[in-house]
Amino acid sequence: MPHSQHDEDAPATTGGLDAPVTLLTDSLEKPLLDDRDYRVVRLDNELEALLVHDPETDKASAALDVNVGNF
Numbered sequence: 001m002p003h004s005q006h007d008e009d010a011p012a013t014t015g016g017l018d019a020p021v022t023l024l025t026d027s028l029e030k031p032l033l034d035d036r037d038y039r040v041v042r043l044d045n046e047l048e049a050l051l052v053h054d055p056e057t058d059k060a061s062a063a064l065d066v067n068v069g070n071f
Helices: none
Strands: 011-014 017-025 037-043 048-053
Touching: none
Parallel strands: none
Antiparallel strands: 011 017, 017 037, 037 048
């Protein structure tokens, strides 16, 4: 779903659970030829996530960066 269809600070529903999400930004600097949409959101548990929407792909992936200690 394109970011223009989401409301800032709107709760997102996932699997029947409410997950409050705060939109931090959807205007990141990117190359002119990059057709992907980017959003930075903060979840209710203070986790910040970069969401990338690529209309040209049928794959999904996720990554996690733990910035302290060992994982």
